[in-house]
Amino acid sequence: MTASVKAIANLALSRRSFSAAILAVLAMPQHVRAQQPEPRITALDWAWAxxxxxxxxxxxxxxxxxLYRERVVTPELPRDVIDLGLRSWPNMELLKSLRPDLILSQAGYGVQATSLEAVAPTLALPLFTPERRPLQLAEAGLDAIAARIQREQKALQYKTEFEQKLSEVRxxxxxxxxRPLLIAKFADERIFDIYGPGSLFDDVLGRLGLENAWTKSGNHWGFSTSGLDAVARNPEARLVIIEPGPPEKLFDSALWRAIPSVKANRVVTIPPTWVFGALPSALRFASILGRALQPS
Structure with a gap:
Protein backbone atom coordinates (compact mmCIF):
# COMPACT_ATOMS: atom_id res chain seq x y z
CA MET A 1 0.00 0.00 0.00
CA THR A 2 1.41 3.39 -0.99
CA ALA A 3 1.97 6.23 1.45
CA SER A 4 -0.87 8.33 0.02
CA VAL A 5 -3.33 5.46 0.19
CA LYS A 6 -2.30 4.73 3.77
CA ALA A 7 -2.81 8.36 4.64
CA ILE A 8 -6.34 8.27 3.25
CA ALA A 9 -7.17 5.04 4.99
CA ASN A 10 -6.02 6.46 8.31
CA LEU A 11 -7.77 9.82 8.13
CA ALA A 12 -8.80 10.91 11.59
CA LEU A 13 -12.22 12.19 12.52
CA SER A 14 -12.48 15.95 12.30
CA ARG A 15 -12.58 18.16 15.35
CA ARG A 16 -16.23 18.81 14.72
CA SER A 17 -17.12 15.11 14.77
CA PHE A 18 -18.88 14.93 11.44
CA SER A 19 -19.04 11.14 11.47
CA ALA A 20 -20.43 11.06 14.98
CA ALA A 21 -23.21 13.34 13.86
CA ILE A 22 -24.07 11.06 10.97
CA LEU A 23 -24.16 8.03 13.27
CA ALA A 24 -26.49 9.86 15.60
CA VAL A 25 -28.85 10.54 12.72
CA LEU A 26 -28.75 6.90 11.60
CA ALA A 27 -29.59 5.76 15.12
CA MET A 28 -32.82 7.76 15.10
CA PRO A 29 -36.14 6.04 14.38
CA GLN A 30 -36.94 6.15 10.66
CA HIS A 31 -39.88 8.54 11.02
CA VAL A 32 -37.69 10.96 12.95
CA ARG A 33 -34.76 10.55 10.58
CA ALA A 34 -36.96 11.45 7.61
CA GLN A 35 -37.50 14.85 9.15
CA GLN A 36 -33.77 15.55 9.53
CA PRO A 37 -32.02 17.62 6.83
CA GLU A 38 -29.27 15.87 4.90
CA PRO A 39 -25.70 16.93 5.75
CA ARG A 40 -24.63 19.93 3.71
CA ILE A 41 -21.59 18.76 1.74
CA THR A 42 -19.67 21.09 -0.55
CA ALA A 43 -17.33 19.72 -3.24
CA LEU A 44 -14.69 22.07 -4.62
CA ASP A 45 -13.21 19.41 -6.89
CA TRP A 46 -15.17 17.65 -9.64
CA ALA A 47 -13.50 14.27 -9.03
CA TRP A 48 -14.85 14.19 -5.50
CA ALA A 49 -18.17 15.74 -6.56
CA LEU A 67 -18.90 23.43 -16.59
CA TYR A 68 -19.28 20.20 -14.62
CA ARG A 69 -22.41 19.46 -16.65
CA GLU A 70 -20.52 20.08 -19.92
CA ARG A 71 -17.24 18.34 -19.17
CA VAL A 72 -17.96 15.67 -16.56
CA VAL A 73 -21.53 14.99 -17.72
CA THR A 74 -22.20 11.94 -15.53
CA PRO A 75 -23.11 11.34 -12.74
CA GLU A 76 -25.71 14.01 -13.47
CA LEU A 77 -25.61 17.06 -11.25
CA PRO A 78 -29.00 18.27 -9.94
CA ARG A 79 -29.99 21.68 -11.27
CA ASP A 80 -30.48 23.25 -7.85
CA VAL A 81 -26.92 22.62 -6.65
CA ILE A 82 -25.33 25.97 -5.77
CA ASP A 83 -22.39 27.20 -7.88
CA LEU A 84 -19.43 28.41 -5.81
CA GLY A 85 -17.38 29.94 -8.60
CA LEU A 86 -13.92 28.81 -9.68
CA ARG A 87 -12.50 25.48 -8.58
CA SER A 88 -9.10 27.07 -8.08
CA TRP A 89 -10.52 29.98 -6.09
CA PRO A 90 -14.16 29.61 -4.98
CA ASN A 91 -16.29 32.40 -3.50
CA MET A 92 -15.23 32.06 0.13
CA GLU A 93 -17.90 34.44 1.42
CA LEU A 94 -20.62 32.39 -0.24
CA LEU A 95 -19.03 29.20 1.06
CA LYS A 96 -19.09 30.53 4.62
CA SER A 97 -22.70 31.66 4.29
CA LEU A 98 -23.78 28.13 3.30
CA ARG A 99 -22.45 26.75 6.61
CA PRO A 100 -21.42 23.36 5.17
CA ASP A 101 -21.05 20.33 7.39
CA LEU A 102 -18.19 19.04 5.24
CA ILE A 103 -15.98 20.36 2.43
CA LEU A 104 -14.38 18.02 -0.11
CA SER A 105 -11.29 19.26 -1.93
CA GLN A 106 -8.32 17.87 -3.81
CA ALA A 107 -5.07 17.95 -1.88
CA GLY A 108 -2.55 20.20 -3.57
CA TYR A 109 -5.05 22.06 -5.73
CA GLY A 110 -6.96 25.26 -5.10
CA VAL A 111 -7.55 26.63 -1.62
CA GLN A 112 -5.39 25.01 1.03
CA ALA A 113 -7.12 22.67 3.47
CA THR A 114 -5.95 24.77 6.42
CA SER A 115 -7.92 27.75 5.08
CA LEU A 116 -10.99 25.61 4.39
CA GLU A 117 -10.88 24.10 7.88
CA ALA A 118 -11.59 27.57 9.24
CA VAL A 119 -14.96 27.35 7.46
CA ALA A 120 -15.93 23.70 8.04
CA PRO A 121 -14.46 20.21 8.50
CA THR A 122 -12.50 19.46 5.34
CA LEU A 123 -11.51 16.25 3.61
CA ALA A 124 -8.63 17.09 1.24
CA LEU A 125 -7.87 13.96 -0.75
CA PRO A 126 -4.91 13.36 -3.10
CA LEU A 127 -5.51 12.20 -6.66
CA PHE A 128 -2.65 13.30 -8.93
CA THR A 129 0.61 12.83 -7.05
CA PRO A 130 4.26 11.89 -7.75
CA GLU A 131 3.17 8.25 -7.32
CA ARG A 132 1.31 8.62 -10.64
CA ARG A 133 -1.47 6.18 -9.81
CA PRO A 134 -4.68 8.23 -10.01
CA LEU A 135 -7.01 5.26 -10.46
CA GLN A 136 -5.72 3.70 -7.24
CA LEU A 137 -6.09 6.99 -5.39
CA ALA A 138 -9.57 7.49 -6.85
CA GLU A 139 -10.66 4.21 -5.26
CA ALA A 140 -9.02 5.17 -1.98
CA GLY A 141 -10.82 8.52 -2.16
CA LEU A 142 -14.16 6.77 -2.70
CA ASP A 143 -13.53 4.69 0.41
CA ALA A 144 -12.49 7.73 2.46
CA ILE A 145 -15.59 9.73 1.50
CA ALA A 146 -17.85 6.74 2.05
CA ALA A 147 -16.39 6.19 5.52
CA ARG A 148 -16.84 9.84 6.40
CA ILE A 149 -20.54 9.91 5.42
CA GLN A 150 -21.33 6.36 6.49
CA ARG A 151 -21.86 5.00 2.97
CA GLU A 152 -19.42 2.08 3.09
CA GLN A 153 -21.94 -0.43 1.74
CA LYS A 154 -22.74 1.84 -1.19
CA ALA A 155 -19.01 2.20 -1.91
CA LEU A 156 -18.57 -1.57 -1.92
CA GLN A 157 -21.50 -1.93 -4.28
CA TYR A 158 -20.14 0.76 -6.59
CA LYS A 159 -16.68 -0.81 -6.72
CA THR A 160 -18.20 -4.20 -7.55
CA GLU A 161 -20.22 -2.66 -10.38
CA PHE A 162 -17.16 -0.73 -11.56
CA GLU A 163 -15.07 -3.89 -11.83
CA GLN A 164 -17.87 -5.77 -13.56
CA LYS A 165 -18.35 -3.03 -16.16
CA LEU A 166 -14.62 -2.78 -16.81
CA SER A 167 -14.54 -6.54 -17.35
CA GLU A 168 -17.43 -6.26 -19.80
CA VAL A 169 -15.67 -3.54 -21.77
CA ARG A 170 -12.44 -5.53 -21.81
CA ARG A 179 -3.14 -1.02 -32.33
CA PRO A 180 -1.70 1.43 -29.71
CA LEU A 181 -3.86 4.42 -28.87
CA LEU A 182 -2.96 8.08 -28.73
CA ILE A 183 -5.43 9.82 -26.40
CA ALA A 184 -5.53 13.54 -27.14
CA LYS A 185 -7.56 16.66 -26.51
CA PHE A 186 -7.19 19.92 -28.40
CA ALA A 187 -5.73 22.70 -26.27
CA ASP A 188 -6.07 25.17 -29.15
CA GLU A 189 -6.18 25.05 -32.96
CA ARG A 190 -2.94 23.12 -33.40
CA ILE A 191 -1.87 22.04 -29.94
CA PHE A 192 -2.83 18.77 -28.22
CA ASP A 193 -2.79 17.59 -24.64
CA ILE A 194 -1.72 13.95 -24.97
CA TYR A 195 -2.32 11.60 -22.04
CA GLY A 196 0.44 9.27 -20.93
CA PRO A 197 1.72 7.57 -17.75
CA GLY A 198 0.34 9.22 -14.62
CA SER A 199 -2.96 10.16 -16.25
CA LEU A 200 -6.29 8.63 -15.32
CA PHE A 201 -6.78 7.50 -18.91
CA ASP A 202 -3.46 5.67 -19.02
CA ASP A 203 -4.49 3.71 -15.94
CA VAL A 204 -7.79 2.81 -17.61
CA LEU A 205 -6.06 1.67 -20.79
CA GLY A 206 -3.94 -0.67 -18.69
CA ARG A 207 -7.03 -2.15 -17.04
CA LEU A 208 -8.61 -2.71 -20.46
CA GLY A 209 -5.52 -4.42 -21.87
CA LEU A 210 -4.89 -1.62 -24.37
CA GLU A 211 -1.52 -0.09 -25.22
CA ASN A 212 -0.88 3.62 -24.86
CA ALA A 213 1.22 4.93 -27.76
CA TRP A 214 2.34 7.92 -25.66
CA THR A 215 5.01 6.80 -23.18
CA LYS A 216 6.30 10.20 -22.03
CA SER A 217 5.53 10.89 -18.38
CA GLY A 218 4.47 14.47 -19.02
CA ASN A 219 3.44 16.81 -16.23
CA HIS A 220 1.99 16.32 -12.75
CA TRP A 221 -1.37 15.28 -14.22
CA GLY A 222 0.11 12.83 -16.70
CA PHE A 223 -0.25 14.72 -19.97
CA SER A 224 2.13 16.40 -22.42
CA THR A 225 1.26 19.42 -24.52
CA SER A 226 2.54 18.98 -28.07
CA GLY A 227 1.90 20.02 -31.65
CA LEU A 228 0.59 18.01 -34.57
CA ASP A 229 4.13 16.75 -35.18
CA ALA A 230 3.82 14.57 -32.06
CA VAL A 231 0.86 12.79 -33.62
CA ALA A 232 2.73 12.43 -36.90
CA ARG A 233 5.64 10.81 -35.03
CA ASN A 234 3.32 7.96 -34.02
CA PRO A 235 2.25 6.77 -37.47
CA GLU A 236 0.98 3.36 -36.37
CA ALA A 237 -1.24 4.64 -33.56
CA ARG A 238 -4.99 5.08 -33.59
CA LEU A 239 -5.78 8.66 -32.61
CA VAL A 240 -8.59 9.10 -30.06
CA ILE A 241 -9.75 12.71 -29.80
CA ILE A 242 -11.82 13.88 -26.83
CA GLU A 243 -14.41 16.39 -28.00
CA PRO A 244 -14.43 19.10 -29.03
CA GLY A 245 -12.59 17.87 -32.11
CA PRO A 246 -10.30 19.72 -34.50
CA PRO A 247 -11.42 23.18 -35.63
CA GLU A 248 -13.02 23.09 -39.07
CA LYS A 249 -10.20 25.18 -40.55
CA LEU A 250 -7.62 22.62 -39.42
CA PHE A 251 -9.81 19.66 -40.32
CA ASP A 252 -9.93 20.81 -43.95
CA SER A 253 -6.21 21.58 -44.17
CA ALA A 254 -3.52 19.64 -46.03
CA LEU A 255 -1.49 19.62 -42.81
CA TRP A 256 -4.17 17.64 -40.98
CA ARG A 257 -4.78 15.27 -43.88
CA ALA A 258 -1.05 14.51 -44.07
CA ILE A 259 -0.97 12.98 -40.58
CA PRO A 260 -0.55 9.19 -41.01
CA SER A 261 -3.40 8.20 -38.68
CA VAL A 262 -5.69 10.68 -40.43
CA LYS A 263 -4.68 9.45 -43.91
CA ALA A 264 -5.32 5.87 -42.84
CA ASN A 265 -8.71 6.76 -41.31
CA ARG A 266 -7.53 5.71 -37.85
CA VAL A 267 -9.13 8.58 -35.94
CA VAL A 268 -12.05 8.27 -33.54
CA THR A 269 -13.73 11.09 -31.66
CA ILE A 270 -15.38 10.50 -28.30
CA PRO A 271 -17.75 12.71 -26.26
CA PRO A 272 -16.45 14.95 -23.45
CA THR A 273 -14.90 12.93 -20.64
CA TRP A 274 -13.30 14.50 -17.57
CA VAL A 275 -9.57 13.90 -17.79
CA PHE A 276 -8.91 14.74 -14.12
CA GLY A 277 -11.74 12.69 -12.65
CA ALA A 278 -12.12 9.77 -10.27
CA LEU A 279 -13.84 6.37 -10.66
CA PRO A 280 -17.00 7.66 -12.42
CA SER A 281 -14.92 9.47 -15.07
CA ALA A 282 -12.70 6.41 -15.46
CA LEU A 283 -15.77 4.27 -16.07
CA ARG A 284 -17.30 6.78 -18.48
CA PHE A 285 -14.05 6.87 -20.47
CA ALA A 286 -13.78 3.07 -20.55
CA SER A 287 -17.38 2.61 -21.68
CA ILE A 288 -17.24 5.29 -24.38
CA LEU A 289 -13.85 4.10 -25.65
CA GLY A 290 -15.03 0.50 -25.74
CA ARG A 291 -17.95 1.45 -28.00
CA ALA A 292 -15.77 3.69 -30.18
CA LEU A 293 -13.30 0.88 -30.89
CA GLN A 294 -15.91 -1.63 -32.00
CA PRO A 295 -15.70 -2.63 -35.68
CA SER A 296 -17.99 -0.50 -37.82
Missing part, protein backbone atom coordinates in the same frame (compact mmCIF):
# COMPACT_ATOMS: atom_id res chain seq x y z
CA UNK A 50 -18.76 12.88 -9.01
CA UNK A 51 -17.63 10.41 -6.35
CA UNK A 52 -20.14 11.84 -3.87
CA UNK A 53 -22.90 11.51 -6.48
CA UNK A 54 -21.81 7.94 -7.23
CA UNK A 55 -22.36 7.20 -3.54
CA UNK A 56 -25.93 8.43 -3.87
CA UNK A 57 -25.34 11.65 -1.96
CA UNK A 58 -26.20 15.03 -3.39
CA UNK A 59 -23.74 17.91 -2.85
CA UNK A 60 -25.37 21.11 -1.68
CA UNK A 61 -22.81 23.18 -3.63
CA UNK A 62 -19.90 22.65 -6.00
CA UNK A 63 -17.48 24.84 -7.92
CA UNK A 64 -18.21 25.62 -11.59
CA UNK A 65 -21.47 23.70 -11.71
CA UNK A 66 -22.31 24.50 -15.35
CA UNK A 171 -14.32 -8.58 -23.10
CA UNK A 172 -15.96 -6.48 -25.82
CA UNK A 173 -12.51 -5.46 -27.06
CA UNK A 174 -11.32 -9.00 -27.83
CA UNK A 175 -11.82 -8.31 -31.52
CA UNK A 176 -9.82 -5.07 -31.40
CA UNK A 177 -6.75 -5.09 -33.62
CA UNK A 178 -4.39 -4.22 -30.75
Missing amino acids: ETLLALGTRPSAIAEAE ASLRSYDG
